[in-house]
Amino acid sequence: MTNISSANYPTHLGENHGYRFDGDFVQLNAEVSFSDDDLASDQRWVLQLWASQQGFAGGLNGVKVAEMAIAPRAGGLLADGCCAAMPPAGAGEQQLALALVAFAADGQAEVRDLAAYPARENFFLPSLMGEVGCSVADGIAALTIEAISNPRAADNLSGTLNLEVWALDAPYAGGSWAGTPVASLVLGVLAGGSAWTACHFDVPAAMPAEGAALTVMLREWTPAGYVTRDYRNFVAAPVKAEEAPAVVAESIVETTAAVVAKPAKAAKTPAAEEKKAVAEPAKKSAKKAAASKAVVKAVSVNKASEAELLAVKGLPPSVARAIIAARPFATLEDVCRAKGMGPKMLAKLRDLLVL
Numbered sequence: 001m002t003n004i005s006s007a008n009y010p011t012h013l014g015e016n017h018g019y020r021f022d023g024d025f026v027q028l029n030a031e032v033s034f035s036d037d038d039l040a041s042d043q044r045w046v047l048q049l050w051a052s053q054q055g056f057a058g059g060l061n062g063v064k065v066a067e068m069a070i071a072p073r074a075g076g077l078l079a080d081g082c083c084a085a086m087p088p089a090g091a092g093e094q095q096l097a098l099a100l101v102a103f104a105a106d107g108q109a110e111v112r113d114l115a116a117y118p119a120r121e122n123f124f125l126p127s128l129m130g131e132v133g134c135s136v137a138d139g140i141a142a143l144t145i146e147a148i149s150n151p152r153a154a155d156n157l158s159g160t161l162n163l164e165v166w167a168l169d170a171p172y173a174g175g176s177w178a179g180t181p182v183a184s185l186v187l188g189v190l191a192g193g194s195a196w197t198a199c200h201f202d203v204p205a206a207m208p209a210e211g212a213a214l215t216v217m218l219r220e221w222t223p224a225g226y227v228t229r230d231y232r233n234f235v236a237a238p239v240k241a242e243e244a245p246a247v248v249a250e251s252i253v254e255t256t257a258a259v260v261a262k263p264a265k266a267a268k269t270p271a272a273e274e275k276k277a278v279a280e281p282a283k284k285s286a287k288k289a290a291a292s293k294a295v296v297k298a299v300s301v302n303k304a305s306e307a308e309l310l311a312v313k314g315l316p317p318s319v320a321r322a323i324i325a326a327r328p329f330a331t332l333e334d335v336c337r338a339k340g341m342g343p344k345m346l347a348k349l350r351d352l353l354v355l
Contacts (some may be wrong), residue, residue: 010035143204167208181307225324
């Protein structure tokens with residue numbers, strides 16, 4: 001390992017530190033020495049494990065895999081703990097580094113020390129194999145995938161796997177992201193050493209904005225919620241709007257043909273006209289109510305993917321992710337445990353949510 005910045009700060013990592021992965025968790029340990037000034041300051045301290053394909057010669061970069069809070073102590077500290085691990089999505093060997101980070105009262109982070117490990121890690125995660133295709137047209141996302149594989153040991157069953165298509169402002173590069181959900185499909189679980197081959201899925205989709213960066217993500221359910229395991233980036237095809245003049249011309253032709261082809265109907269009596277005037281609004285109202293009921297579909301707070309929750313009108317993205325992090329729930333009222341979800345919001349969304 002190489003300590004990169006300890007010479008610049010009196011507070012630094014000691015000689016002994018490391019990490020050990022155990023499934024979806026990682027054990028972190030480190031000796032940390034604190035200066036008197038830092039002991040007296042009001043700062044929050046954490047150990048962070050990072051992964052990068054490029055390495056850390058230029059400083060901290062890549063994807064944060066794990067974070068563990070530590071409390072400063074006079075005379076030094078031996079920090080040791082287990083925390084959730086979020087390995088970077090996609091294939092390829094990664095160099096790992098342990099960072100000692102201080103957060104000031106205003107939330108600004110400062111890397112006080114960075115120890116890079118020379119041995120590269122290869123994470124065995126469910127992945128998209130071979131050729132992957134994605135196109136969105138006429139409200140359908142057509143996905144073709146040569147294979148979806150679980151390279152873990154034969155007895156290591158995956159969590160529930162989910163395919164999601166997102167429209168992003170920029171191509172996805174791992175880690176967190178912001179965008180608009182386009183389509184989602186639950187695949188199920190996959191045994192270790194197994195693969196689904198020659199996959200083709202036609203999934204109902206929301207049309208992305210013209211020029212959006214489409215990303216297909218393979219996500220897995222873990223104790224921390226759904227985590228992105230692999231991805232592919234695509235360029236969305238331009239969305240062509242229908243030309244208004246063509247639609248108008250077609251309507252005129254159809255109307256004219258109807259007038260010529262249909263024989264004249266017998267005149268209706270005033271009583272019949274009055275009856276029709278009363279009945280037709282009632283029929284339209286009934287059809288409109290039925291259509292509204294057909295469109296509204298409740299989403300499961302325990303089983304829905306992040307994309308499905310984000311599609312719930314009135315549910316903020318931060319609350320949707322908080323729901324995933326806090327589940328499972330025994331009752332619908334338990335959803336109020338999720339950060340940002342209160343009784344008032346639940347009352348507004350109750351008809352759109354189920355267990």
